[in-house]
Every structure is written in C-alpha cells, then in structure tokens.
Amino acid sequence: MRRILTLILSLSYSSLLFANVPTITISSGTYSEKSLLYPIEKYIFKSYSRLGYRVNIIELSVGRSIKMAENGEIDALMIKAEEVANSLNNLIKVPILLLEGEFMLYCQAHVDCDFSVLNDPEIIVGVLSGVNLPTQYLSTKSASMYQISKGSQLAEVFKKKRIDYILTFEIDGINVFDFNLANDIQKLPIKKVKGYHLVHKKHQKLIPEIKASIEQTIKELGPISDNIERYFNENTSVQ
Known part of the structure; x- marks a missing residue:
C-alpha cells in the first residue's frame, strides 16, 4: 500500500512539475525531409529548451502559419525572409542571422528564362501561397501566380513539368524545398535573402534571451x- 501511495504521489508531483513548464509553439512550415531547412529545427528546439520551455513544433502551411502567428495563436515562426518579417505587424525578428540564401526563378529547359517573362501576363509562375517573398515579389509583376501550400508540392509539380516556372530559394546552389530539384532546368538569380526567426510581440521581452540562446546553440553545434x-x-550519398 505504501509503495502504491508513493508511486501515486511521485506521478502527481511529476505531472505538476510538467504542467508548470511553459510551452512555446513554433511553426516549422511544411518542409519535407528533402528540405535544406529541416536541420534548423534542432537549433531552435535546443535554444528554447535551454531557456526552460517545452517546445511544440507544428507543421502548417505558409499562409496559415503567418495568420495564426499574427493572431498570437502560435508563438513563433521557425525562419522567414527579412522582407516578410518587415511586412508583418505583430511578429518581431530575433536579431541574429540564421541563414543567407538566394531568391531564384526556376525555368524549364525549353522556355525563355529572363526577367521579361515575369512581366508577361500569359506566363504562370508557381509560388508558395500566403504572405511570403515570392507572392510579394510577383504581386508587382504582370505574370500570374499559381499558388501551392507546400514547398515539397511546389517542387514536385515543377519536377513533373506541370508548370514551366516557379519562384523558389537556394542555399549554396541547392534548392531549399527539395535537394533533388536540379536536373535539366534553367535558373535566374533574383536577389540575396536573409532568414530570421520570428516571435510574436507578446514575447518581445524574451528576445534578448532567445538571441543569446540561439548564439550559444550555434557555438555548440556549429554554423x-x-x-x-x-x-x-x-x-544524397545514400540515394
């Protein structure tokens, strides 16, 4: 009986401790395991865990994640382009650069691939849906948007040649959404981009701590x- 009582008290105490641990909910986007952004999760997870948070990472489409984050329904976005961060009202970038990359136009091998195609109203360009750099950029052009909710789906549609153009991102020459997306295509660099972690303004006071913890994680794990x-x-070596 004493053992049972001790076990019950121990479980109750553990549950109480766990219940008192603050939770931070972060949208990682909808990146597949073929995405170069996939490894970023462990940096963000470790950084918040060091601060005493229970980390809840969820997958949401770009559009839904930004809407929920702006409304304060989730606490943070894993990584977003600086241009997107500057356009949002309720999200603040943590002032430490996570990644630099390249904003790109991908074109199928048989089509023209220059800036003029983006001002051709007959051209359809695949982009991620929601508030993001591709939709912001293309909204100033004459070409039409074909919006897709997931980066992996955007890459797949392009690989299957169902669409001739997509706006996407690269890191060191590799596509961020699908690192197999590189064969028999044309590429047009548009601009350099910088990626930052974003948090809702209700956590503004925590930003110096979050920044310091991310810096510590980078020291421990490397760039x-x-x-x-x-x-x-x-x-890629096992394929």
Whole structure:
C-alpha cells in the first residue's frame, strides 16, 4: 500500500512539475525531409529548451502559419525572409542571422528564362501561397501566380513539368524545398535573402534571451550552414 501511495504521489508531483513548464509553439512550415531547412529545427528546439520551455513544433502551411502567428495563436515562426518579417505587424525578428540564401526563378529547359517573362501576363509562375517573398515579389509583376501550400508540392509539380516556372530559394546552389530539384532546368538569380526567426510581440521581452540562446546553440553545434551541408551530403550519398 505504501509503495502504491508513493508511486501515486511521485506521478502527481511529476505531472505538476510538467504542467508548470511553459510551452512555446513554433511553426516549422511544411518542409519535407528533402528540405535544406529541416536541420534548423534542432537549433531552435535546443535554444528554447535551454531557456526552460517545452517546445511544440507544428507543421502548417505558409499562409496559415503567418495568420495564426499574427493572431498570437502560435508563438513563433521557425525562419522567414527579412522582407516578410518587415511586412508583418505583430511578429518581431530575433536579431541574429540564421541563414543567407538566394531568391531564384526556376525555368524549364525549353522556355525563355529572363526577367521579361515575369512581366508577361500569359506566363504562370508557381509560388508558395500566403504572405511570403515570392507572392510579394510577383504581386508587382504582370505574370500570374499559381499558388501551392507546400514547398515539397511546389517542387514536385515543377519536377513533373506541370508548370514551366516557379519562384523558389537556394542555399549554396541547392534548392531549399527539395535537394533533388536540379536536373535539366534553367535558373535566374533574383536577389540575396536573409532568414530570421520570428516571435510574436507578446514575447518581445524574451528576445534578448532567445538571441543569446540561439548564439550559444550555434557555438555548440556549429554554423547552421555547415549542418545543412552535412545533412545534404548524408542524404544524397545514400540515394
């Protein structure tokens, strides 16, 4: 009887401790395991865990994640382009650069691939749906948007040649959504982009702590770009 009582008290105490641990909910986007952004999760997870948070990482489409984050329904976005961060009202970027990449136009091999196609109203360009750099950029052009909710789906549609153009991102020459997306295509660099972690303004006072913890994680694990390169090499060498 004493053992049972001790077990009950122990479980109750553990549950109480767990219940008192604050939770932070972060949208990672809808990146597949073929995405170069996939390794970023462990940096963000470790950084918040060090601060005493229970980390809840959820997958949401770009559009839904930004809407929920702006409304305060989730606490943070894993990584977003600086241009997107500057356009949002209720989300604040943590002032430490996570990644640098390239904003790109991908074109099928048989079509024209220059800036003029983006001002051709007969051209359809695939983009991720929601508030993001591709939709912001294309809204100033004459070409039409074909919006898709997931980066992996956007890459797949392009690989199957169901669409001739997509706006996407690269890190060191590798597509961020699908690192197999590189064969028999044309590429047009548009601009350099910088990626930052975003938090809702209700957590504004925590930003110095979050920044310091991310810096510590980078010191421990090495630069994010190095881990991405390692992840790419490991996952392409076994194919």
